[in-house]
Amino acid sequence: MTTRIFIDGEAGTTGLGIRRRLEELPSNYGFELLSIDPALRKEADARRAMMEQADITVLCLPDDAAREAVAIGQETRTRFLDASTAHRVDPAWVYGLPELNEQHSQKIAQARFVSNPGCYATGAIALLHPLVDAGLIPMDHPVSINAVSGYSGGGRKMVEDHEREGGPAFMLYGLSLNHKHLPEITHYSGLARHPLFVPSVGHFPQGMIVSIPLHLVTLPGCPLPEELHDALSKAYAGAKTIRVCESEPSLLADTLAGRDDMELRVHGQGGHAVLTARLDNLGKGASGAAVRNLLLMSGEEKL
Structure with a gap:
């Protein structure tokens, strides 16, 4: 059975990554990629015509444009996978993190509307x-x-800044403390209050580390680092793209660049612990996660 995919915004970084991954899949997966004439990519009627042909429409667009795209295709039969921030905490949409719980893969597989998680949010959640x-x-x-x-x-501007000679070495940002990933991190982590989230950018193309420091004495029962490790190991015992690894004294952020998996660790010493998630911001944090959701939505991955 063929699943026809239209990527609305296929020329962007995430769209290109999704397209490449789909094209690299064996032919027996049955995906057919539909492309719009570049001259018509902003024309509502042309986009609606593509959605009418597509079994699944992937939105790789800014938030407002993603909402507009859903409105354009609402009356068609297409299903949506949205890589923007627009619908990640919308109750009408299923959050596209299959490992969230044992039943979540099934929810993704059956949903018409699926929101792809943010890169930072994937590690934190x-x-x-x-x-x-x-x-x-x-x-x-x-x-x-x-x-x-x-x-x-x-x-584009950040990429150009870093790839020119003498580009920036490191930058903190989001210091207004209202980063767009905060709502989904809070909601899907099960937290009752927003965490204090401080993102940064390093002078390397791909890769990511999310780290969470903990004073164990402030937690109920003062758990040992081993208990945190065991809880994570139990949660992801059958996960296909998440591995719980042993602590290391140091981590490089770009080790998993180009890959679609993620490593979790608990580093502990003397009543303190640091939780870390290492992933590729464009892999498990974007395009790789989207392709996993497309496999589930198309019935090409066993649950």
Whole structure:
């Protein structure tokens, strides 16, 4: 059975990554990619015509444009996978993180509307959700999250700034403390309050580390680092793209560049712990995650 895919915004970084991954799949997966005439890519009627042909429309657009696209295709039979921030906490949409719980893959497979997670959110939620769910971290605990990403997810200007001679070495941003990933991190981690989230960009193209420091004495029962590790290991025992690894004294952010998996760790010493998630911001954090959701939505991946 053929699944026809229209990527609305296929010329952007995420769209190109999705297209490349789909084209690299074996032919027996049965995906057919539909492309709009570049001269018509902003024409509503032309886009609607593409959506009418497509089994699944992938939105790789800014938030407002993604909302507009859904309105354009609402009356067609197409299903939507939205890579923007627009619908990630919308109750009418299923959040596209299959590992969220045992039933979540099935929800993605059956949904008409699926929202692809944010890159930072993928790491933070993967670390926090199982620990909040197990009661090891209270819902109202004041959580701090630090993260560093490669510059490839920052848009054309950031890429150009970093690739010119003498480009910036490191930059903190989001210091207004209202980063667009905060709502989904809070909601899907199970937290009752927004964490303090400080993202940054390093002078490397792809890769990401999300880190969460914890004073264990402030948590119920003062859990050992081994208990946090065991809770994560149990949560992801059958996961296909998430691995719980042993602690390391140092981590490079770009080790998983070009890959679609993620590593979680608990680093602990003397009543303190640091949780880390390492992934590719364009892989498990964007295009790779989208292709996994397309496999589920098309019935090409066993649940």
